[in-house]
Amino acid sequence: MSGQREYYVYILTNKSNQVLYIGVTNNLQRRIYEHKKGLIEGFSKRYNLKKLVYYEVAPSVREAIAREKQLKNWHRQWKINLITRSNPQWKDLSIDFFR
Numbered sequence: 876m877s878g879q880r881e882y883y884v885y886i887l888t889n890k891s892n893q894v895l896y897i898g899v900t901n902n903l904q905r906r907i908y909e910h911k912k913g914l915i916e917g918f919s920k921r922y923n924l925k926k927l928v929y930y931e932v933a934p935s936v937r938e939a940i941a942r943e944k945q946l947k948n949w950h951r952q953w954k955i956n957l958i959t960r961s962n963p964q965w966k967d968l969s970i971d972f973f974r
Contacts, residue, residue, distance in 0.1 A: 882934075882935065882938070883900050883930050883931070884897065884930065884942045886946070888924060889923045898943070903972075907969045
């Protein structure tokens with residue numbers, strides 16, 4: 876498996892869990908750092924989305940992008956159910972990244 880790259884589909888929210896953002900990256904730790912530091916202009920910065928509440932691994936960029944598009948088309952409640960199944964307390968899953 877050496878040389879294979881992993882891709883991540885992730886969901887961010889803000890402190891009040893009101894807004895959801897879905898993204899794709901090949902380096903989850905770096906990308907979350909960029910969100911937390913406000914280095915990325917746009918939607919996630921405007922709504923202060925810094926809390927990683929869900930992510931999954933995809934074996935290829937094509938599959939990751941397809942999954943991202945699928946999730947973006949879901950109803951909000953379906954996204955909430957997906958997050959709650961794997962992260963019932965909606966904890967920030969990135970906390971361990973930066974210790």
